Amino acid sequence: MAGSEKRNTGVAFFQKGIVKTFVVKSDGELMEICRGFRLIFVDAPLSIPKGRKNIDDRGEHFRECDRELRRRGIKFFPVTLGPMRQLTKRAINLKGLWESEGKRVYETYPGAFYDLMGVPRKDKQAILSFYRSFLKLEEKAYTQDELDAVACLVVGLLFNLGLHEVIGGEDGTIVLPKSQEALALLRGT
Template identity: 50%
Template structure:
């Protein structure tokens, strides 16, 4: 399946997590530079990125504060009681700028680019956002084979991006849509059952 999960860092000095499928295995990598991300993305048609991919309506710049901080999809995320950092807050500005730049390049290469949110994925799946052991166990219980290595959080978050993308492909997601952007999340079900894909 030609989908790629990216947990994007705000700076090329910090690790960006990458995740993709090979057979029924999930492979992950850690990269830093935009050129590394773009080189890997050439092999995939659909890219699911953990980063804001648009600015709020009425906000032309992240540098000039006009009091507009949230997109419609952000407001919907907040109504679900899913915590997140506003894209206009401190380091989030650099992340947003980088993500929008990469999105433009990827779309010029005829890739489909989607915004996802691992924090929301974990909340919906009733997982602690930073409990690596719990997250890894959850992924394995879904029926996926993971590499035998020590994962950093960015890689686990990239897998959450990848699995959100897979669920989206299978019609098992929902979209927080708005006129100024959208966020894809796993479908909320009262009795979520672990299932193998």
């Protein structure tokens, strides 16, 4: 998800067994697209560190889930870092709107997904090759935003199969794949 409606946000979902992707910009577009879904997996922080009243408040920079990512050697940007503040505000607002419609919204992180699956984060060809090994994708040029949206979709699929873990605590959680079990299933080994 982008921090601003001026930037692209990737969207991915299954339609007749094929992964459909595209980019949108506005919150209205996101709300409309998600109307038919009850589970939403978002590439954006959905909470702020414990002790902060809001994202602009001074205080702790890391949530428990962020500290766990750091312990695992997974690189990320803290939610309190400049542009991440705007993204966090937007994501928390959308989460509230989706939840008011009875949807369940989960935070995930494509960078961690790629790291756990052994795929270079910004190598589009490697990412596409990995996805094509177990998904039916449209034949088209993909943006990084769309590829990251597919990562969120795959984490959602693994979530439904019970091949996930939830890291974090009372100040927020991130859903990640159980790396070895998920990789074996996805690669068909």
